[in-house]
Amino acid sequence: MPPDLRTRLGSVELPNPILTASGCASSGRELAQFIDVSRIGAIVTKSVMLAPRAGRPTPRMAETAGGMLNSIGLQGPGIDAFLQRDLPWLLSRGARAVISIAGSTVGEFAELAARLSDAAGVTAIEVNISCPNVEHRGQVFACDPVDAGAVIEAVRARTRYDVPVFAKLSPDVTDIVSIARACVAAGADGLSLINTLLGMAIDTDTMRPVLAGLTGGLSGPAIRPIAVRCIWQVSEALPNVPIIGMGGVLTGRDALELILAGASMVSVGTAIFHDPSACARILRELDEELARRGTERVSELVGAAHDVRAAGRRP
Numbered sequence: 001m002p003p004d005l006r007t008r009l010g011s012v013e014l015p016n017p018i019l020t021a022s023g024c025a026s027s028g029r030e031l032a033q034f035i036d037v038s039r040i041g042a043i044v045t046k047s048v049m050l051a052p053r054a055g056r057p058t059p060r061m062a063e064t065a066g067g068m069l070n071s072i073g074l075q076g077p078g079i080d081a082f083l084q085r086d087l088p089w090l091l092s093r094g095a096r097a098v099i100s101i102a103g104s105t106v107g108e109f110a111e112l113a114a115r116l117s118d119a120a121g122v123t124a125i126e127v128n129i130s131c132p133n134v135e136h137r138g139q140v141f142a143c144d145p146v147d148a149g150a151v152i153e154a155v156r157a158r159t160r161y162d163v164p165v166f167a168k169l170s171p172d173v174t175d176i177v178s179i180a181r182a183c184v185a186a187g188a189d190g191l192s193l194i195n196t197l198l199g200m201a202i203d204t205d206t207m208r209p210v211l212a213g214l215t216g217g218l219s220g221p222a223i224r225p226i227a228v229r230c231i232w233q234v235s236e237a238l239p240n241v242p243i244i245g246m247g248g249v250l251t252g253r254d255a256l257e258l259i260l261a262g263a264s265m266v267s268v269g270t271a272i273f274h275d276p277s278a279c280a281r282i283l284r285e286l287d288e289e290l291a292r293r294g295t296e297r298v299s300e301l302v303g304a305a306h307d308v309r310a311a312g313r314r315p
């Protein structure tokens with residue numbers, strides 16, 4: 001019998017735990033020439049905002065050792081075009097659609113949630129709180145438990161009861177567990193860990209910053225140990241809260257590492273840029289990893305690395 005890969009995204013069942021990561025596959029359309037978008041667990045869309053946005057100036061990508069920096073900014077068509085064009089396309093392909101939202105005020109997040117609640121076919125909402133709060137001196141929502149909780153409470157209040165709300169957290173904090181607790185207390189059904197880390201690169205020939213936006217988000221294999229640590233810490237503190245894990249997953253084995261740390265789903269981001277069929281490949285490799293171990297259900301391994309310590313075996 002092949003391993004049972006079904007997993008729960010809050011109240012919703014997914015056929016398997018491999019998802020795209022927000023911002024790395026737009027709204028799924030570009031991936032369709034490489035993979036069957038209905039075969040992976042879900043497509044997580046690029047964060048959508050209320051109004052169309054052009055994003056930040058170029059250059060806005062830079063390769064670094066073991067990863068990349070991006071300062072795309074939240075480029076996108078805005079919620080109206082998204083609902084008219086992108087969501088219907090995803091649904092017509094039989095994909096499950098997790099919609100990532102971003103805003104500059106609590107009210108903008110709430111408005112986006114309300115708009116999505118009126119639309120059919122939204123599997124879940126992922127709330128990207130790694131954005132500056134213009135009502136709080138530009139402080140990033142995800143770096144403050146009160147601000148993070150305020151966004152999640154407003155989104156949960158405006159979202160249909162049967163649509164799970166996941167809060168996506170930033171690793172750029174001293175105590176990620178306190179932010180996770182605040183989001184769960186405010187009504188988050190699950191957590192997505194981790195967004196990129198703020199980084200910077202300088203071109204030693206021109207002696208200038210590489211990115212026009214100066215700083216950018218670091219992603220890729222370089223950040224996987226940080227993702228594992230964050231997932232581990234949050235899963236240890238909140239063992240019953242579902243986690244979508246992400247950060248540097250390139251192979252099925254990497255996905256398994258995040259699952260063992262406590263993620264019940266895994267998003268694939270940067271890997272897609274050099275292998276557009278990465279999600280399908282990683283799904284196949286995960287299946288093989290489980291089969292090789294004789295695992296019947298992937299759910300058995302969620303957080304299994306914690307049990308090793310509890311059982312008093314070698315940590």
Ligand SMILES: Cc1cc2nc3c(=O)[nH]c(=O)nc-3n(C[C@H](O)[C@H](O)[C@H](O)COP(=O)(O)O)c2cc1C
Pocket residue numbers: 021022023024046047070072074100128168194195196217218219220221223246247248249267268269270271
């Ligand atoms: C080019 C690029 C754009 C991204 N855009 C978003 C975004 O719009 N919203 C979001 O929540 N995360 C965004 N992310 C972060 C990813 O979803 C993911 O959390 C992060 O890259 C770590 O996963 P990875 O190492 O597999 O890429 C973006 C990442 C990259 C590389």
